[in-house]
Amino acid sequence: MITFDSVSKIYAPNHIALDDLSFQVDPGEFVFVLGHSGAGKTTLLRLILREIRPTSGKIIVADHDLSLLPDKEIPHLRRQIGSAFQDFKLITDKTAFENIRLAIEILGKPKAEIDQITHSLLEQVGLKDKGSLFPSQLSGGEVQRVTIARALALDPVLLFADEPTGNLDQDTSLQIIKLLNDINENGTTVIMATHDQKLVNKFPHRQIHLEKGKLIKDTKPHHPSKPKDEPRSQEKD
Amino acid sequence: MLSKTLTNMRRTPYQAAAAILVLTITFFVADVVGFASISFYQAFKYFETRPQVLIFFKTDAVEDQINAVQQQLKDDTRVSSVTYVPKEQALDIYKDLNKNDPVLLELVTADILPASLEISTFDLPSLKSVASEVQNSPGVDEVALRSDIVDVLNNWLTGIRLGGISFVGLLAATSILIVVIIVGMKISGKQYEIKILELIGASHWYIQGPFLLEGVLYGFFSALLAYIISVTLLLYSTPYIIQFAGEVPLLPTAPLSLILIFTVSVLLGVMIGFSASWIALKRFLKL
Numbered sequence: 001m002i003t004f005d006s007v008s009k010i011y012a013p014n015h016i017a018l019d020d021l022s023f024q025v026d027p028g029e030f031v032f033v034l035g036h037s038g039a040g041k042t043t044l045l046r047l048i049l050r051e052i053r054p055t056s057g058k059i060i061v062a063d064h065d066l067s068l069l070p071d072k073e074i075p076h077l078r079r080q081i082g083s084a085f086q087d088f089k090l091i092t093d094k095t096a097f098e099n100i101r102l103a104i105e106i107l108g109k110p111k112a113e114i115d116q117i118t119h120s121l122l123e124q125v126g127l128k129d130k131g132s133l134f135p136s137q138l139s140g141g142e143v144q145r146v147t148i149a150r151a152l153a154l155d156p157v158l159l160f161a162d163e164p165t166g167n168l169d170q171d172t173s174l175q176i177i178k179l180l181n182d183i184n185e186n187g188t189t190v191i192m193a194t195h196d197q198k199l200v201n202k203f204p205h206r207q208i209h210l211e212k213g214k215l216i217k218d219t220k221p222h223h224p225s226k227p228k229d230e231p232r233s234q235e236k237d
Numbered sequence: 238m239l240s241k242t243l244t245n246m247r248r249t250p251y252q253a254a255a256a257i258l259v260l261t262i263t264f265f266v267a268d269v270v271g272f273a274s275i276s277f278y279q280a281f282k283y284f285e286t287r288p289q290v291l292i293f294f295k296t297d298a299v300e301d302q303i304n305a306v307q308q309q310l311k312d313d314t315r316v317s318s319v320t321y322v323p324k325e326q327a328l329d330i331y332k333d334l335n336k337n338d339p340v341l342l343e344l345v346t347a348d349i350l351p352a353s354l355e356i357s358t359f360d361l362p363s364l365k366s367v368a369s370e371v372q373n374s375p376g377v378d379e380v381a382l383r384s385d386i387v388d389v390l391n392n393w394l395t396g397i398r399l400g401g402i403s404f405v406g407l408l409a410a411t412s413i414l415i416v417v418i419i420v421g422m423k424i425s426g427k428q429y430e431i432k433i434l435e436l437i438g439a440s441h442w443y444i445q446g447p448f449l450l451e452g453v454l455y456g457f458f459s460a461l462l463a464y465i466i467s468v469t470l471l472l473y474s475t476p477y478i479i480q481f482a483g484e485v486p487l488l489p490t491a492p493l494s495l496i497l498i499f500t501v502s503v504l505l506g507v508m509i510g511f512s513a514s515w516i517a518l519k520r521f522l523k524l
Binding site: 049072075076077079083085089103150153154 | 432
């Protein structure tokens with residue numbers, strides 16, 4: 001699904017955001033990308049969305065080699081990747097329903113179909129009765145659910161959630177991760193960037209640890225129900 | 238996309254009103270210049286096809302002298318038509334022109350009116366040479382040229398076209414700039430939304446389309462509004478202008494000309510709106 005091959009990203013003048021990063025994510029995986037602020041998690045998302053280009057290295061996302069992808073194909077790539085952003089990126093003068101609807105509208109589907117999909121997404125994220133509210137009228141967890149619903153609107157093969165639990169309490173954070181887990185069980189590859197080690201330890205998924213742009217640890221998933229899956233540690237330092 | 242664009246326009250009513258108003262003024266002036274050009278062109282053609290030289294004979298001129306001049310002109314290849322107006326017919330014309338003034342009619346008889354020849358030439362430059370050649374023929378009293386009227390009309394027509402086009406061009410440039418600024422402001426105000434649309438995979442056309450359509454709609458509605466206003470004024474003033482112009486057919490404007498001005502005006506409106514939005518997109522939207 002995703003291949004990073006010796007990828008580095010250096011912002012001018014010489015701030016190294018990612019340093020020789022290599023990893024692979026298979027279809028259907030759930031991966032936590034862990035790291036403190038400035039570790040390179042958001043840069044990872046921006047590179048996957050081809051919002052920025054790497055300084056060096058090769059990135060393949062959903063069979064697209066991003067260094068060879070023509071600019072006109074970028075919208076097509078982004079429709080295959082659902083993104084839930086750290087700062088939500090919701091339009092404040094649109095309701096939750098309209099924000100989700102917007103993501104489906106870009107495909108030019110008939111209005112009735114768009115509305116039906118939007119209602120179903122609101123129901124999936126547990127906001128069935130809150131579609132008419134504006135982002136400012138929703139709680140932090142609810143806003144995050146709206147961004148996840150919008151990310152799912154185009155039925156993506158990959159969902160990247162950047163710090164979706166950043167400003168949420170423990171219970172709400174767990175609910176959000178459970179929601180992402182449900183989405184993953186339906187076949188969507190999920191990558192969740194977070195700094196909260198304690199939170200992700202409650203889940204059995206693979207963890208990629210970043211520090212100052214470098215991959216320092218890549219652990220295999222540990223399924224309690226599948227004891228044969230031993231945690232794999234790829235200590236780099 | 239249309240409903241989205243109309244919503245955008247509704248949500249910024251002052252900007253939309255400013256754009257439509259300035260474009261309407263431009264198209265109103267353009268329509269007036271168009272109608273004036275057509276009217277003056279009609280007048281020009283009217284005078285061009287009228288007898289352009291009038292040869293008045295002395296009241297005591299004999300028939301042989303008149304016939305000789307008439308024959309000389311009929312044989313002249315530069316002359317397209319020769320019409321003889323005898324004294325009696327001149328009196329009829331005089332009576333018709335002064336039918337509302339019985340005192341003038343009582344004073345005039347056929348004897349004191351001159352017989353005349355009305356001639357037209359194939360082109361305007363031949364007028365003066367033909368006129369000077371018959372000026373000294375026996376029995377000829379006076380030769381009147383109408384080329385002056387045609388020249389004046391021609392100058393007016395050229396003036397209206399050149400002045401009108403320049404003024405409309407200036408207004409059009411101002412309108413384009415104003416629409417560029419208004420659409421540019423809207424793009425700037427929606428940068429955040431545009432960024433989100435980009436990130437969720439909206440195509441460039443999906444993002445740019447409503448802005449382009451907005452400019453096109455400004456141009457279309459303005460051209461339509463300006464046309465309705467100018468045609469209403471034209472129809473309202475037609476009886477007065479016809480009365481003022483007398484026999485000169487300044488108005489009414491032919492239906493085909495009305496359709497032509499409408500079509501050109503709407504097409505120009507759409508083009509101006511589209512161009513202005515396109516410039517704004519190139520200037521303010523980096524995708």
